[in-house]
Structures are given as structure tokens and as C-alpha cells.
Amino acid sequence: MNFSIKTTSPSQAQVDLLILYSWRGEKAETLVPNNLKLQSSIKEAMTREQFRGDEGEYVDIYTKGEIEAYKILVVGLGKEEDFDLYKLRKSIAAATKKAKQFKVKKLAFVPHNSWYKKFEPELVGQSMVEGVVLGGYKFLKYKGKEEKEKNIELEDIMFLVTPNKVAGMEKGLGIGKIFSAATIFARDLINEPAAVTTPTYLAKIALDLGKKAAGQIKVKILEKEEVAKMGMGAFLGVAQGSEEPPKFIVLHTKPAGAREKVVVVGKGITFDTGGLSLKPAEHMMTMKMDMSGAATVLALFAGLTHLKPKVEVVGVIAACENMPSGKAVKPGDILTAMNGKTIEVLNTDAEGRLTLADGLSYAVGQKPQAIIDLATLTGACMVALGQEIAGMWGNDEKLNDKVKKASEVVGEKLWHMPLEKEYKPLIKSDIADIKNIQTGKYGGAITAALFLEEFVDKIPWVHLDIAGPAYEESETTLVPKGGAGYGVRTILQYLLDLGK
Incomplete structure (x- = not known):
């Protein structure tokens, strides 16, 4: 499993799955600014699935070539005032499990901008790595070959951030990998x-x-x-x-x-x-x-x-x-x-x-x-x-x-x-x-x-x-x-x- 911090625009990330996060009641326009077509697709999917952004809710959208990613997963976070580092890890772990269900190998997470108002980039990076690794863990040592082959191993995980967050996120990524291991x-x-x-x-x-x-x-x-x-x-x-x-x-x-x-x-x-x-x-x-x-x-x-x-x-x-x-x-x-x-x-x-x-x-x-x-x-x-x-x-x-x-x-x-x-x-x-x-x-x-x-x-x-x-x-x-x-x-x- 390879982790990386990238400053690539989410619309340019060449991945199988792009993961976005939404507070309860948040509009599609804020999730993908500057892409009217995709905003429309996400809004339509949210309406169809009655997605409100509650914790534990998901909606997935095929991008139809409107961006580089093949598919988008929007994950609900619930109320912003209730959010903490434990819930941050949970939201990452939940998305990781979904990614495995989709059988994807390459994915990109887009941390919600408001996370940085609550937590330093170092803590965001640490928590995200721990969410991926701990949420994706399975003990398969004594399982047969067929069961082991069913387990999808993620290969490339990107965290897409703005340039001013890179140093903190990279430090947190390093700590998170050690803590998770x-x-x-x-x-x-x-x-x-x-x-x-x-x-x-x-x-x-x-x-x-x-x-x-x-x-x-x-x-x-x-x-x-x-x-x-x-x-x-x-x-x-x-x-x-x-x-x-x-x-x-x-x-x-x-x-x-x-x-x-x-x-x-x-x-x-x-x-x-x-x-x-x-x-x-x-x-x-x-x-x-x-x-x-x-x-x-x-x-x-x-x-x-x-x-x-x-x-x-x-x-x-x-x-x-x-x-x-x-x-x-x-x-x-x-x-x-x-x-x-x-x-x-x-x-x-x-x-x-x-x-x-x-x-x-x-x-x-x-x-x-x-x-x-x-x-x-x-x-x-x-x-x-x-x-x-x-x-x-x-x-x-x-x-x-x-x-x-x-x-x-x-x-x-x-x-x-x-x-x-x-x-x-x-x-x-x-x-x-x-x-x-x-x-x-x-x-x-x-x-x-x-x-x-x-x-x-x-x-x-x-x-x-x-x-x-x-x-x-x-x-x-x-x-x-x-x-x-x-x-x-x-x-x-x-x-x-x-x-x-």
C-alpha cells in the first residue's frame, strides 16, 4: 500500500475512485466547485438516494468522463459541531471499506477544507492514514486461498491537498504509518x-x-x-x-x-x-x-x-x-x-x-x-x-x-x-x-x-x-x-x- 500527498486538482486525479466528504445539508456546489456538469450529476444522485450528509451515509456517482476519476464516492459526516478526530478516522475507514467493495486499487481522498479549521494538517494526515490502514485490516492467516483472493488490497492512496498543507500532512502521514503498523x-x-x-x-x-x-x-x-x-x-x-x-x-x-x-x-x-x-x-x-x-x-x-x-x-x-x-x-x-x-x-x-x-x-x-x-x-x-x-x-x-x-x-x-x-x-x-x-x-x-x-x-x-x-x-x-x-x-x- 503506497501513500502519497499530492497537490493535484481533484478533477485531474487519475484514480479509480475519488472520495469527497459532506457535512449534513451541504450543497453539491461546494463539493466540486468550477465543474457545473459534475455538480449536476452529484446533486441528482443525492436527490435520488435521499442523501442528506448524515454520518454513515454514502452516494456514489459514475463521472462519465467529466473528470479523470472513474467514480466518485461522497461520504456523509453528520453535523460539523459533533466532528472530532475519532469520527475523522471512522469516516476514512468507512470509505476504505466501500473502496474495497468496489474492487478498486487506486483512490484519492479529498480532506474537507473545514477539517483544517479544527485540526492541524499533521493530525489530519495522521488520522487519515490510520483510518485507511486500521479500517482495511483483516486477519486472514488461517483462511484458504479463495478467501484470501477475495480480499482486495489497495495499491495507491493519494491525499489531495493545497500546497500550504503538504509539509504538515507529510509529517502526519509518517507518524500515522508507524502508529498503524x-x-x-x-x-x-x-x-x-x-x-x-x-x-x-x-x-x-x-x-x-x-x-x-x-x-x-x-x-x-x-x-x-x-x-x-x-x-x-x-x-x-x-x-x-x-x-x-x-x-x-x-x-x-x-x-x-x-x-x-x-x-x-x-x-x-x-x-x-x-x-x-x-x-x-x-x-x-x-x-x-x-x-x-x-x-x-x-x-x-x-x-x-x-x-x-x-x-x-x-x-x-x-x-x-x-x-x-x-x-x-x-x-x-x-x-x-x-x-x-x-x-x-x-x-x-x-x-x-x-x-x-x-x-x-x-x-x-x-x-x-x-x-x-x-x-x-x-x-x-x-x-x-x-x-x-x-x-x-x-x-x-x-x-x-x-x-x-x-x-x-x-x-x-x-x-x-x-x-x-x-x-x-x-x-x-x-x-x-x-x-x-x-x-x-x-x-x-x-x-x-x-x-x-x-x-x-x-x-x-x-x-x-x-x-x-x-x-x-x-x-x-x-x-x-x-x-x-x-x-x-x-x-x-x-x-x-x-x-x-
Whole structure:
């Protein structure tokens, strides 16, 4: 897929499909000024199809040789006042899907002039590339030849702009390509079967990243024996039920001029049965995705090798399976985390927070200025926020604001949730320091965040519960059914902003 920024007039673009955008109620005359014939054709098509310019509406027109493009697609944007960068990406992704349905190979997008009143050209360019790549993604590795041949690969994508927008658009295009490639790296990992994506496989991916980065990334894989010596009893407690050996994966990059250090911790449960607190069969079907946080960390480093922000970054993944067996941790067992805290395990299906306890304790030992963790942690967060929005908890308002701002730039939705101290007694254990589930059935996402806070000391920390948006159970405009790669672009944007 080749992207380019051109100053060619839309009427002169030699493409199969020219894509224009319309606000609700916008007239055809403003879409193609200086071409009365084409204005008439578009107006006629809009009337015939009752096109009003609402979000998600389309109308396509054969140009009959009136311009160089073979066909025009007009995409509705809805109300201008409701438009944001998320909707910009959606509108590009939706048009990309239509282009694939039309079986075209060469297309040109014409950004709406008013987009530049809302956003800098750099952000427009970045968002447009991400919309094309992420909206056009399909995981076809295990499909047959016939299915693969049906998938139309776009070859040439042009963004047609005025000369004064070229520099900004080109910069955004470069960033968007890196962000998109990193997100797809994560999606591919999440979509692999759990029989492939074992802890050992994740360790191999990390080592491969280190080799390809030619010294930019240092990778360390801690085996079970070394992890035990370090006192990571919570992580090993989860891992002990599986035949697959656990791997504690650490990635590290320190570019020249780095001023701050950030540790990113990703939950790495490569398959989650619930352990002895066994999940129902229907809840287990998608549990290969319980390593989505780990996939985000690995994808983050794939992107950092190209972006090189002036930030020292450490990635931490405690990778294991959560399986039932005669060796598995039992409800009522006591585990001791790396920081010395004892944990009463009352439900073995609340295992992610146990592995994160040791991951976060290790992160504290790196003495960073900030810690961010990403985890498919609680169903309670999905009940509260649905499948499209991640929950964000944190102990430092400045860090919270920076992560929230980054999420808004890249169009990954998250909501700032309360780290309610009054709920802390709900995770107090009668026989250990804390327990891994709360008393009662309410506020589970909050008490999970409070549990994690026990392991971050006083370091500024953000917890992202990505249980909802990490994996789509039905296709959306930007994400097909399966792994979303949620959080990759938010954390990359945060690090890019931090390194400026």
C-alpha cells in the first residue's frame, strides 16, 4: 500500500475512485466547485438516494468522463459541531471499506477544507492514514486461498491537498504509518490461537524485536527459577497450574537525550480458563485475548524503534497461562508478592491482578517517573463502560491528564474513573494483607484498581482496564471482529508528547 500527498486538482486525479466528504445539508456546489456538469450529476444522485450528509451515509456517482476519476464516492459526516478526530478516522475507514467493495486499487481522498479549521494538517494526515490502514485490516492467516483472493488490497492512496498543507500532512502521514503498523502488530498477536501465542512465543517475539532494532532495544527474559529468587510469588502462583513455562519479559530502550523514564506493564495471560474457579465455556471462547496488554507492550516497542522519542522506556510482561490442574493455585491460598505483601486468593479467575502485582513491583524497582499498566482486567469495567471505552484510574492528576489527552488525539476512547479510597476495606483480608476480590458484588473495577495501587509505591501511575475495547466481538468501522490493538496508539502518542 503506497501513500502519497499530492497537490493535484481533484478533477485531474487519475484514480479509480475519488472520495469527497459532506457535512449534513451541504450543497453539491461546494463539493466540486468550477465543474457545473459534475455538480449536476452529484446533486441528482443525492436527490435520488435521499442523501442528506448524515454520518454513515454514502452516494456514489459514475463521472462519465467529466473528470479523470472513474467514480466518485461522497461520504456523509453528520453535523460539523459533533466532528472530532475519532469520527475523522471512522469516516476514512468507512470509505476504505466501500473502496474495497468496489474492487478498486487506486483512490484519492479529498480532506474537507473545514477539517483544517479544527485540526492541524499533521493530525489530519495522521488520522487519515490510520483510518485507511486500521479500517482495511483483516486477519486472514488461517483462511484458504479463495478467501484470501477475495480480499482486495489497495495499491495507491493519494491525499489531495493545497500546497500550504503538504509539509504538515507529510509529517502526519509518517507518524500515522508507524502508529498503524504497530497497532496491526498487536492485532496479529492477539488474533493468533493460544496454542501459538504461548509465554515462550511472546518471549521469542520480544527477542526478535531486540535483534531487529540493532541495539536500540535490550531484551531480558527471566525464567521461572530467577523469578522465584526475586520473590515473585503472585505471578508464579498463577503460572503453577500450567504445563507452559512462565516468562518474565523485560524490554528497554534509552535514546540519546532521554530526560524521563516510563515503565509500561502489560497483562500477559496467554490463555485464561479461570483456573480452578473455572469460567463457563462461553466465556472461555475468546480468552486467547487475555494477553492484549502484553501485545500492546510489544507493539509499543515495534513503534518506538521508528519514532525514537526522547524518553527512556521499559516494557514489562509477566507471561503465563491460567490453567486448572492438580498443581494449580487454590481458593484460600496465600501468595507473597515481590514487594512482600501477602495476598489471599479467593477467586483464581481474578488472576491478572496477581501477575500485575509482581509486574508493578518490578516496575517500581526501575525508579521511573511514571508507570502505566494495560490489562484486560475486569468484566465490571465492561458493564460500566461497554465495549468501546477503556477505564482509566490513576494516582497523579498530571499523568492522568497527559494520557487522556493522548487518547483523544488518537481517537482511542477512555474514561477517567474514581480511585475511591472508601472502597479499600473491601479488599482487606482477614488472614493476609489483601485479598484478590472485593467483599460483595459491586464496584469490582474500582477495587481491582485499588488492589494494583498497593504495588506502585508513590510513583505516578495510570491503570487502563482495556477489557472492553481490547477485543471486538462483532465488526466495527475501525476494528474487525477480533483483536483491536487498543492502547498502542495512546501510549505511543503519550511518549511522543513527553519526548518533545
